[in-house]
Amino acid sequence: MKSGKLDSLRKRYHQRLCEELIRIRQDKKKGDYPNFADGDSAINSKIAWGIANKICGRVPYGRISGQTAGKLFQAITKDYIASAFSLISHIRPGKWQYWVETDIAKFEQYRDLAEVVSELRNNEKLAAVFGQDYIVKPDILISRQPIPDVEINRDQKLLLKDDSVASKTPLRAANYSKPWPILHASISCKWTLRSDRAQNIRTEAMNLIRNRKGHLPHVVAVTAEPLLTRIASLALGTGDLDCVYHFALDELTDSVEESGDESQMDMLHTLVDGRRLRDISDLIFDLAV
Numbered sequence: 001m002k003s004g005k006l007d008s009l010r011k012r013y014h015q016r017l018c019e020e021l022i023r024i025r026q027d028k029k030k031g032d033y034p035n036f037a038d039g040d041s042a043i044n045s046k047i048a049w050g051i052a053n054k055i056c057g058r059v060p061y062g063r064i065s066g067q068t069a070g071k072l073f074q075a076i077t078k079d080y081i082a083s084a085f086s087l088i089s090h091i092r093p094g095k096w097q098y099w100v101e102t103d104i105a106k107f108e109q110y111r112d113l114a115e116v117v118s119e120l121r122n123n124e125k126l127a128a129v130f131g132q133d134y135i136v137k138p139d140i141l142i143s144r145q146p147i148p149d150v151e152i153n154r155d156q157k158l159l160l161k162d163d164s165v166a167s168k169t170p171l172r173a174a175n176y177s178k179p180w181p182i183l184h185a186s187i188s189c190k191w192t193l194r195s196d197r198a199q200n201i202r203t204e205a206m207n208l209i210r211n212r213k214g215h216l217p218h219v220v221a222v223t224a225e226p227l228l229t230r231i232a233s234l235a236l237g238t239g240d241l242d243c244v245y246h247f248a249l250d251e252l253t254d255s256v257e258e259s260g261d262e263s264q265m266d267m268l269h270t271l272v273d274g275r276r277l278r279d280i281s282d283l284i285f286d287l288a289v
Helices: 005-020 042-056 066-086 113-122 124-130 195-210 228-235 249-259 262-273 280-286
Strands: 096-100 140-144 182-190 218-223 243-246 277-279
Touching: 005 042, 005 066, 005 280, 042 249, 066 096, 066 140, 066 182, 066 280, 182 195, 195 218, 195 228, 218 228, 218 280, 228 243, 228 262, 243 249, 243 280, 249 262, 249 277, 262 277, 277 280
Parallel strands: 182 218, 218 243, 243 277
Antiparallel strands: 096 140, 140 182
């Protein structure tokens, strides 16, 4: 059966994860389990096995360190988002850039923080008092380049050089000698979720909300965590994040149903029906809003 381009791209995303990242860990006490599961939790491992079997088929044994796994998940997810988002350029036109772990002070809404960063780096006393927690480096960032007047005037003369209108908007490149990229989205990308990681994501989101000057970028999280109760620690509630996205929600849903665990099934329905959990493919269209 033929697949649309976005469906094929999602399958290729999963294929890369299977080839480069997903491995089976061997443990005499806990038993074998995929490396995005928690071996101490039987239901966590069971759901993870279901997902791995559905997207990978045969999964190789091996060990990848937690830090390396996180970096790989981040890089592969960034490539998928960039490729998929480019396919809907007719829906959301613009010149987009994709960044990994980049200081938010490099973007229009947070450029005033660049001066703060400079002062803190040069003054140990100030750094000790204020710290640098609010100058965050999200896992994946998407920015839009400001538009030159030639492009603005492509269909008709909307702006002339000496016009006094639209002279301060950051979207117009002519308003600045050095236009700043406009932050469109901040994406926390976590291979697995623990309570400390969920809290770090929320703290990062609040910093983005509080320190901006201008519109708020999309603030979302992507994870491969198989346990719904852990995803809920991040996804439930509103205000911090737009939404949480799972790298394989359909496969997660099937695996949870096959597990027969009612508490996980109930939480899955709560998160999905409550519009707090979506699939990675949904993110592509949500970024177009």
